[in-house]
Every structure is written in structure tokens, then in C-alpha cells.
Amino acid sequence: MVVRNEGVHMAGANTYGNRQDDAFELSGNDRQSPAGKQSGGEPPYPVPENEEQRIQALDTYHIMDTAEEKDFDELTQLASVICGTPIALVTFIDRDRQWMKSHHGTTLTQTPREYAFCTHAIADPANVMVVPDATLDMRFRSNPLVTGETNISFYAGVPLVNQDGFALGSLCVIDHVARDLHPQQVNALVTLARQVVDKLELRRKSERLEQVNIELASSLDALNTANLKLQEMDIRKDEFLGMVSHELKTPITSLKASLQLMEISSGQTNNELQPLLVRKSLRSTEKINELVDDLLTMHRFGEKQLRMGMSHFNIYRLLQDCASEKPAGKAITTRVEGEQDLSVFADEHRIEQVVSNLLGNAMKYANQSDEIVLTVKRSGTMIRVSVRDQGPGIPAEHIPYLFDRYWRADHMGSTYSGLGLGLYICSEIISRHNGRIGVESEAGQGAEFWFELPA
Incomplete structure (x- = not known):
């Protein structure tokens, strides 16, 4: 990465200093627009050409508003020690705000985007942005983070660029006095920024893997349930075949016996038994017909052939x-x-x-x-x-x-x-x-x- 050190833009402000709020607030005379702010139209900060795609990419990490994580906190602590600054941040920039995943040296967690130095850093993702003295930079000298109690003077930020080339935020260091970084410190900061991106990618992969495991477990449960149902259906099928054989055999046997008796008594002139045998035969045929109707109806359900009039x-x-x-x-x-x-x-x-x-x-x-x-x-x-x-x-x-x-x-x-x-x-x-x-x-x-x- 190339170091931009020409009074360039900076980010990460609004939250720096010793304030105990969870969100940046301006009061009194600090409620003013930074240099370059417009009353309407274009925002007072540079917007990447791929802004919509960048925000969509940021959303895929599900990182905004998540809890603090040791892996990120250790990197900001190390950045603070290497660069000798009281504050080091891992920030992410969404549509309207800057949010800090890790905030070493301050308890603040977010700022409006229009006051954030890091939103300027992500506009040039190929370079490290260094502002030695914000009070001399025409873009920042009227920023309430510079003129107010936060007293930001020095800023250096490395854009956090993912594998698709989107600058999602920055790893930045902040000081209250004007200063600069040695080349070795800049190189170390760039290396730490890569570590932040690596941990971010690993976090997303772990999240996706966890989701895949959940889906696989759900699929396995569904498969086991389906397998148990198939086994149950197989058992029921065997029972059903035996049941059908028995249920059909009973009325058929009765019908056969009635017909045989009718045949034997057919030659008798005064046969009072025949009407009884006919009624019994009719009941047997009705029973057979009911069983067959039920089987046909069930088959039509299975084949989705049952039509409704x-x-x-x-x-x-x-x-x-x-x-x-x-x-x-x-x-x-x-x-x-x-x-x-x-x-x-x-x-x-x-x-x-x-x-x-x-x-x-x-x-x-x-x-x-x-x-x-x-x-x-x-x-x-x-x-x-x-x-x-x-x-x-x-x-x-x-x-x-x-x-x-x-x-x-x-x-x-x-x-x-x-x-x-x-x-x-x-x-x-x-x-x-x-x-x-x-x-x-x-x-x-x-x-x-x-x-x-x-x-």
C-alpha cells in the first residue's frame, strides 16, 4: 500500500477521547458542520463508486452491532502499542454511520458517518491514509472532533479490503497531538489490517459452516424421520396385506357358503331358507364392495386422481x-x-x-x-x-x-x-x-x- 501523507482525510473520529457515551453527541457550539458539508444534495464526504455493492458486501459478514471479540481487541491493542497512540480502532462504515467492532482507548462504539475520518480512508482502498495534523487540514480543521473536546490531531488508517476488493472499514490509530509514523510502523499497521480482514473472513466462513452444519443436522433429522416412516409404512404394508386378505376372505367365504346352500336347496318346492340366504349373500357382497371402494379411494388419494364435483x-x-x-x-x-x-x-x-x-x-x-x-x-x-x-x-x-x-x-x-x-x-x-x-x-x-x- 502507498502512504498518503498530504493532509489527507481521516476517519474514526466522533468516538475518541474519554467520553463514556455509546454514541457520539455534539453539544453547544460543537453542533456545526465540518468543512465542506452541504445543506443538501451530495454528502460532505467522498463516496466510493461501488458504494451499494460495498454495503451489500458488508452485510454478508453480519458484523455490525455484534459483541466484542477477543481476536479483534488484541489487534487494536497491538496497533496502539506499535504506533504509540492512545487509541486504536477497527471500524466498519455502513450507509449512515461508522461503527467500532473494537475500540482500544475509548468506550465509544459509533459515530455519524459525516464526522468519521475512516469514511475518507475507504474512498481510496489502495492506500494508507495519514493525517499528521488535522488542525492544518482544510477538510478537517472545522470538524467538531478536531475543535471540540475530543481534540483529534493525528490519524492513520488502513482500509480493510476484502477478497472482492470492497473497503468495508479501516484499522486506524488516533492521537491528540500532531505527529507521524515511521515506515516500519506503517508496514506493521498494514500487516495488522490484513490480520483483521483474515479474521473477518474466517468469522464469516465459521458462521456459514455453522449454518451448513445446522442445515445438515436438520436434513439428517428429516432423513431419519423419513426412514423411520418408511420402516413403519413397510411394517404397516405387511400388516395391511394380511388384513385385506382376512377382511375380503370373510365375506367371500360367507357368500360361497350361502350360494352352496342355495344350490343344495334349489330343488325344494317350499324353501323358506332361500330368502335368508339371499339377504346374507347381499350383505357379503356389500361388505366386499365397501372394502374395494375404500381401497380405490385410498389409491386415488395417493395418485392425486380424486376429482371433486x-x-x-x-x-x-x-x-x-x-x-x-x-x-x-x-x-x-x-x-x-x-x-x-x-x-x-x-x-x-x-x-x-x-x-x-x-x-x-x-x-x-x-x-x-x-x-x-x-x-x-x-x-x-x-x-x-x-x-x-x-x-x-x-x-x-x-x-x-x-x-x-x-x-x-x-x-x-x-x-x-x-x-x-x-x-x-x-x-x-x-x-x-x-x-x-x-x-x-x-x-x-x-x-x-x-x-x-x-x-
Whole structure:
């Protein structure tokens, strides 16, 4: 670097001296502009041609307003000793201020940029800026840092130039008397400035490495979670295949037995057994059809092929239709209540599928319930539908899993079979309508399944 020693500009002021503030303040007659300050337009200090890029580069280091660090403090202390000055600073210049990362010999930490000597130093990043006597320099002699109690006389600053050529700030030394530096002192100051830049780069690399490590750890956690889910899905797949085989085999075996009995008794003239066998066969085929429908619906979810036929319809009337289709042999009463004129914009067939599933579950698993109540009402911007029974309720520890795929309510001691897809399908259908679904229940207090659709 070349030494500029012609009464050149200096920086780092405003904070120097024995003041105890954390920011520079002027008082009384010191509240005046330094020489060259304009009332408007261009700033009263030189601005680098690459100022915007320089500030963007400074931002990438995340150095401004950070805590003191021993590495930087040791360098300013060494600079003070080598140059024999009471003050040594590591400064960074942003758009409006000069901030000190390290401030040996003063407790001040920042100054307005218009009074900072270092802002002049960074305008010529290839050279060391030395001002032997600021009181004789026309650019600084009226600066309140020179004329005021801070009494700045001598300044020498080495621009802190990063690997991309941007001058981010300076390593500077300050004295209250006019003086100069020996060439060896200047060379040492330049070497220390390189050390500051090296530590700054190392700090940024360490910060980036830490961020990469955080991201890698997060990715590893996500990968481990995904791996556990895959293992769980693999286990569930095996269980599911066995479950499907069992669930399909049961109605098929029943259907086969009924057909065989019908064949045997087909020659009898007065056969009272045949109507019973026909009904049993029909129930078996309905069971098979339900299982296949659930499998196909789940497959369409996975392939994103489930299409919605959206239309406006009266949700109260749909609840009435579902409640009227009570299975034979059930003594449970179903009742519909709520606002009768509420309409929703949804796939009516799919919403009917959800209601029928929730109603069917209530009838299956709530054997102690005398009545099932279906309710519809407005809830803010949503339409809320609920199915409430008076059955045994659901243990709290099982509620989080109710809408999981393949999960079945075996904990209730029920003899009812199934693939564990019903509530999962309900959840997916409601989700595709931008709605919500949930359950409220306590053991022994019944259960209330509900879902909400946009009004």
C-alpha cells in the first residue's frame, strides 16, 4: 500500500477521547458542520463508486452491532502499542454511520458517518491514509472532533479490503497531538489490517459452516424421520396385506357358503331358507364392495386422481338423508338438529361419504348409545357438522391416531372388522375441501366427531 501523507482525510473520529457515551453527541457550539458539508444534495464526504455493492458486501459478514471479540481487541491493542497512540480502532462504515467492532482507548462504539475520518480512508482502498495534523487540514480543521473536546490531531488508517476488493472499514490509530509514523510502523499497521480482514473472513466462513452444519443436522433429522416412516409404512404394508386378505376372505367365504346352500336347496318346492340366504349373500357382497371402494379411494388419494364435483347443496337435508338410512336390526335413534337453511359449496357425494362413515362408526362402536345426534351450525366463516353419540368414548391416548391410515379401534373391544381406512378417507376428503376435521371425547362420556367446511 502507498502512504498518503498530504493532509489527507481521516476517519474514526466522533468516538475518541474519554467520553463514556455509546454514541457520539455534539453539544453547544460543537453542533456545526465540518468543512465542506452541504445543506443538501451530495454528502460532505467522498463516496466510493461501488458504494451499494460495498454495503451489500458488508452485510454478508453480519458484523455490525455484534459483541466484542477477543481476536479483534488484541489487534487494536497491538496497533496502539506499535504506533504509540492512545487509541486504536477497527471500524466498519455502513450507509449512515461508522461503527467500532473494537475500540482500544475509548468506550465509544459509533459515530455519524459525516464526522468519521475512516469514511475518507475507504474512498481510496489502495492506500494508507495519514493525517499528521488535522488542525492544518482544510477538510478537517472545522470538524467538531478536531475543535471540540475530543481534540483529534493525528490519524492513520488502513482500509480493510476484502477478497472482492470492497473497503468495508479501516484499522486506524488516533492521537491528540500532531505527529507521524515511521515506515516500519506503517508496514506493521498494514500487516495488522490484513490480520483483521483474515479474521473477518474466517468469522464469516465459521458462521456459514455453522449454518451448513445446522442445515445438515436438520436434513439428517428429516432423513431419519423419513426412514423411520418408511420402516413403519413397510411394517404397516405387511400388516395391511394380511388384513385385506382376512377382511375380503370373510365375506367371500360367507357368500360361497350361502350360494352352496342355495344350490343344495334349489330343488325344494317350499324353501323358506332361500330368502335368508339371499339377504346374507347381499350383505357379503356389500361388505366386499365397501372394502374395494375404500381401497380405490385410498389409491386415488395417493395418485392425486380424486376429482371433486363441486356444487351448492343444503347440508341439513344431506344429514337427514344419511340419518334415515339406519341399518337393519339397530335400535339406536338418530336425530338431526341445527340450522336448516345452511348450504355449502362442496362435492355432495364425498361429503355424504364422510357423514355416512362418521354415522356408521357411531353405530358400530357406540353400542351403549341410545341416540346419535347430527348437528349443523355456522361457526364464524365455516359450517360445522358434528356426529355425537353416548357410547363408551375414546381414551385420550388414542385420539391422535384416529385419522391415521390403517388405524383401527381395536382398543374398544369391538368385534367389528375393517381396514382402518374410514376416518383416514374422511380426513383426506375434508382436507381437499380446505376444511378441518376432529373429535372431542372422554372415556365413558361418548364421542363427538366433527368437520368444518368453508361457508
